[in-house]
Amino acid sequence: MAVPRTASDLREIVAFRIGNQEFCLDIRSVREIRSWTPTTVLPHAPPYVMGVINLRGAVVPIINLAERLALGALQPDTRHVIIIAVIETQIAGLLVDAVSDILTVAPTAVQATPRVGSEVTQAFVRGVIAMEQRMLRLIDLSAVIPGVGDRDL
Amino acid sequence: MDHADIRGTFFIECEDLMEALNDGLDRIDDSWDTGADPETINAVFRAVHSIKGGAGAFKLDTLVRFAHQFETTLDALRAGRIMPEPALLHLFHRAADQLSDLLQAARTGAAVEADNSAALVRELAAAAGDEDATSDADAEDFGFVPMALTLDLDMDAAPLPEGNRRYAITFSPLRGLYSCGNDPCVLFRVLADLGQLEVRLDRSRLPDFDALDWQESWLSWELTLETDEPEHQIDEVFEFVEGLCTLEIRLLSDTPSPTDPGNPTAPDPGAPSWDPPAEDSTPPSSGTLSAAVPTASRDNEKSSPPRATVRVELDRVDRLINIVGELVINQAMLSQCVQDEGVPPRSPIRTRLDDFKSLAREIQESVMAIRAQAIKPLFQRMSRIAREAADIAGKQIRLVTEGETTEVDKTVIERLADPLTHMIRNAVDHGIESPEKRQAAGKFETGTIILSAEHRSGRVLIEVRDDGGGINRPRVLDIAKSKGLVPEDAQLADEEIDSLLFLPGFSTSAVVSDLSGRGVGMDVVKSAIQALGGRIAIASEPGKGTTFSISLPLTLAVLDGMVVDVAGHTMVVPVPAIIETLRPRPQDVHSLGAGEQVVAIRGSFIPIVDCGAIFGYRSPVRRYDSTVLLLVETGRQKLCALVVDGIHDQRQVVIKGLENGYGRIPGIAAATILGDGRIALIIDPEEAVALGSGDPSLNPEV
Numbered sequence: 001m002a003v004p005r006t007a008s009d010l011r012e013i014v015a016f017r018i019g020n021q022e023f024c025l026d027i028r029s030v031r032e033i034r035s036w037t038p039t040t041v042l043p044h045a046p047p048y049v050m051g052v053i054n055l056r057g058a059v060v061p062i063i064n065l066a067e068r069l070a071l072g073a074l075q076p077d078t079r080h081v082i083i084i085a086v087i088e089t090q091i092a093g094l095l096v097d098a099v100s101d102i103l104t105v106a107p108t109a110v111q112a113t114p115r116v117g118s119e120v121t122q123a124f125v126r127g128v129i130a131m132e133q134r135m136l137r138l139i140d141l142s143a144v145i146p147g148v149g150d151r152d153l
Numbered sequence: 154m155d156h157a158d159i160r161g162t163f164f165i166e167c168e169d170l171m172e173a174l175n176d177g178l179d180r181i182d183d184s185w186d187t188g189a190d191p192e193t194i195n196a197v198f199r200a201v202h203s204i205k206g207g208a209g210a211f212k213l214d215t216l217v218r219f220a221h222q223f224e225t226t227l228d229a230l231r232a233g234r235i236m237p238e239p240a241l242l243h244l245f246h247r248a249a250d251q252l253s254d255l256l257q258a259a260r261t262g263a264a265v266e267a268d269n270s271a272a273l274v275r276e277l278a279a280a281a282g283d284e285d286a287t288s289d290a291d292a293e294d295f296g297f298v299p300m301a302l303t304l305d306l307d308m309d310a311a312p313l314p315e316g317n318r319r320y321a322i323t324f325s326p327l328r329g330l331y332s333c334g335n336d337p338c339v340l341f342r343v344l345a346d347l348g349q350l351e352v353r354l355d356r357s358r359l360p361d362f363d364a365l366d367w368q369e370s371w372l373s374w375e376l377t378l379e380t381d382e383p384e385h386q387i388d389e390v391f392e393f394v395e396g397l398c399t400l401e402i403r404l405l406s407d408t409p410s411p412t413d414p415g416n417p418t419a420p421d422p423g424a425p426s427w428d429p430p431a432e433d434s435t436p437p438s439s440g441t442l443s444a445a446v447p448t449a450s451r452d453n454e455k456s457s458p459p460r461a462t463v464r465v466e467l468d469r470v471d472r473l474i475n476i477v478g479e480l481v482i483n484q485a486m487l488s489q490c491v492q493d494e495g496v497p498p499r500s501p502i503r504t505r506l507d508d509f510k511s512l513a514r515e516i517q518e519s520v521m522a523i524r525a526q527a528i529k530p531l532f533q534r535m536s537r538i539a540r541e542a543a544d545i546a547g548k549q550i551r552l553v554t555e556g557e558t559t560e561v562d563k564t565v566i567e568r569l570a571d572p573l574t575h576m577i578r579n580a581v582d583h584g585i586e587s588p589e590k591r592q593a594a595g596k597f598e599t600g601t602i603i604l605s606a607e608h609r610s611g612r613v614l615i616e617v618r619d620d621g622g623g624i625n626r627p628r629v630l631d632i633a634k635s636k637g638l639v640p641e642d643a644q645l646a647d648e649e650i651d652s653l654l655f656l657p658g659f660s661t662s663a664v665v666s667d668l669s670g671r672g673v674g675m676d677v678v679k680s681a682i683q684a685l686g687g688r689i690a691i692a693s694e695p696g697k698g699t700t701f702s703i704s705l706p707l708t709l710a711v712l713d714g715m716v717v718d719v720a721g722h723t724m725v726v727p728v729p730a731i732i733e734t735l736r737p738r739p740q741d742v743h744s745l746g747a748g749e750q751v752v753a754i755r756g757s758f759i760p761i762v763d764c765g766a767i768f769g770y771r772s773p774v775r776r777y778d779s780t781v782l783l784l785v786e787t788g789r790q791k792l793c794a795l796v797v798d799g800i801h802d803q804r805q806v807v808i809k810g811l812e813n814g815y816g817r818i819p820g821i822a823a824a825t826i827l828g829d830g831r832i833a834l835i836i837d838p839e840e841a842v843a844l845g846s847g848d849p850s851l852n853p854e855v
Contacts, residue, residue, distance in 0.1 A: 002217070038831070039832075040722070040824075040833065040834065041722060041770075042815065042834070043768030043820065043821065044765075044768070044769055044818065045818075045835075052811070052824065052832050053770075054826045054830050054831065056475075056479065057479040057826065059809045059810070059815075059824045071801055101706040
């Protein structure tokens with residue numbers, strides 16, 4: 001979801017952890033947070049697509065965000081959570097280690113992603129937010145969720 | 154409601170009106186030789202009139218002009234000045250088609266070919282025996298045309314000579330007129346537009362104040378109108394209040410004008426007529442009323458009593474269907490939980506749960522029924538297709554439709570339009586012979602195509618039956634051989650030859666005509682039907698005709714599925730696709746080439762496709778001892794054996810699309826939710842087989 005840079009209002013973000021890195025999403029694109037449930041594996045799916053789950057009747061694909069961000073595959077168990085995110089009309093679940101916080105930030109707090117070598121980082125991280133001693137990486141949902149980015153082309 | 158809304162409503166109403174129009178024309182078609190029923194003609198007239206009226210309100214001038222001429226010609230038919238001959242009826246059908254096109258164009262804002270319209274207007278005018286009707290039509294002020302929604306049975310069709318005439322109008326509203334929100338002043342104003350109007354109030358009936366029932370209608374008016382407009386213009390003013398007043402229109406300075414017997418006007422001007430509750434109502438007035446009421450009711454009967462309906466947005470219905478689907482799944486999960494908890498089968502909770510189950514099923518079925526629609530509009534479209542196709546092919550065709558009220562899922566109806574169009578064109582083009590040939594064969598020159606629909610054992614059966622020459626099997630076989638579709642020395646049974654028609658790239662017509670044979674053949678029809686979960690069959694008798702039968706599921710929202718196990722994954726295979734299931738004996742399985750294997754079933758060798766392998770769950774199995782083979786038929790007329798590891802169950806499953814969440818997966822048709830709440834993927838047998846045989850177009854890596 002494109003975050004309007006011009007908005008003067010404060011925004012709320014959901015911060016979560018994958019491994020030892022912290023990421024975040026605009027709270028407006030988060031529909032709910034659920035505990036892990038086993039997925040139905042989809043044939044010929046890319047490795048980061050873990051399968052689909054039944055979310056009250058909707059078929060929702062689950063993305064292993066660690067795998068998608070090339071942080072090494074996360075072996076899911078019951079301690080992990082799924083963030084159900086909505087982008088445009090598409091719903092997807094993101095498997096993460098844990099949700100840590102809900103924070104309020106000013107839009108100006110979002111800094112451009114520092115240039116680092118990894119293309120994956122450039123593709124999936126929209127920007128970074130400095131918060132006390134932490135760095136929150138703002139996820140670009142449309143790049144992470146399969147289908148949406150392709151459809152835009 | 155803003156303007157766009159009202160406009161939208163108008164077009165929706167027009168759909169109904171077009172339906173009534175086509176219906177009426179069909180009925181006149183059926184009975185023209187015995188004399189068309191005047192009520193039917195009236196119904197047709199009214200439909201056109203209402204469309205014209207609405208179109209006028211939205212300033213759709215092209216539409217109004219066309220409808221006006223159509224109406225005029227229909228009026229001539231109604232007045233008995235012209236006879237409903239086949240040629241005229243054909244013209245009417247074409248006019249109705251054109252009207253429908255114009256409506257469509259007006260709705261979408263697209264341009265229409267004016268020539269076509271103009272030509273038809275001229276033909277209609279000529280048919281009405283009214284050479285200068287077009288110029289009349291142009292001269293008339295269309296802006297005036299009211300939204301005519303009520304009946305106007307009594308227009309005096311014969312145009313009166315020019316010149317001013319004086320009419321005496323006695324107008325006595327009944328109380329119902331006021332309660333419907335009508336205002337006599339408005340009527341008088343409209344009348345005043347027609348010419349010189351004098352209005353005199355007759356309040357002689359008004360009782361003393363003490364005795365006054367304020368809700369009763371006590372007033373009546375004597376009007377004198379001097380106008381050069383024909384009398385039916387005056388009738389039209391009172392169109393909306395018909396039955397709500399006693400009305401008498403009398404031509405002054407002349408003998409009383411001839412009025413139709415059904416005209417609800419009181420013959421005696423001296424006897425003011427009153428509401429029946431008024432106890433001293435005079436005989437003429439009660440006669441008037443009773444004459445008016447049956448007219449209306451007779452009319453309703455004719456246009457098959459409209460059932461009360463509600464227009465609902467499709468989205469809402471779909472949401473409801475989804476939720477009910479959830480309810481059913483939830484119920485299944487609950488049952489499973491209860492069972493897992495070890496609750497004894499006869500315990501009250503299990504009994505209640507069974508009740509819940511049947512209720513949930515019932516709700517589901519009722520909700521599905523909301524999406525179901527009568528197949529009639531589709532059939533009406535087909536009769537147009539047949540008509541146009543017959544015109545091009547120079548054949549005489551009668552399309553008879555049966556079972557129009559059969560209800561089918563809306564989506565099925567929508568997706569049936571193309572294949573059915575193709576089949577009808579095929580029947581006209583290839584099925585029915587030319588009139589000469591038919592005559593030579595001792596048949597009626599007019600060929601008959603019967604399009605029928607019926608419910609049969611939980612499915613919908615649609616048949617296209619023609620009384621043509623039947624399939625020319627030697628020729629079909631020759632063509633198939635020349636195109637290399639079958640080996641030169643093939644010996645095929647009649648049924649096998651017939652089914653050659655479904656092979657891709659088959660077209661029997663020696664000349665590629667305008668109608669069919671545009672490179673799309675019956676194979677396209679077949680795959681369209683199969684995509685709907687249906688089957689198509691063909692039966693033909695030389696010299697007698699050909700029948701195509703389509704059997705379709707009632708709805709696309711649920712599916713009869715076989716729940717199977719594939720390499721530890723639970724999957725669903727649509728039952729209609731499965732011909733049989735079997736456990737192969739080791740000696741029946743033969744290797745063919747590198748890695749390919751076939752199974753011998755009753756003398757034929759059928760390729761084996763391992764579902765586990767094509768979906769990447771495992772490497773292909775080599776031993777089939779513990780597996781089950783599902784024998785499926787694919788669109789290419791080939792049998793194929795899908796390998797699964799076991800069959801769990803057979804049940805109705807609710808279909809959930811995958812496209813919105815993830816995108817298409819080759820070999821997978823959709824998903825469903827099982828009793829345990831897990832999602833199971835529904836296998837598309839056709840694609841699965843194609844995947845197994847290495848069809849590059851379905852390669853998931855591409």
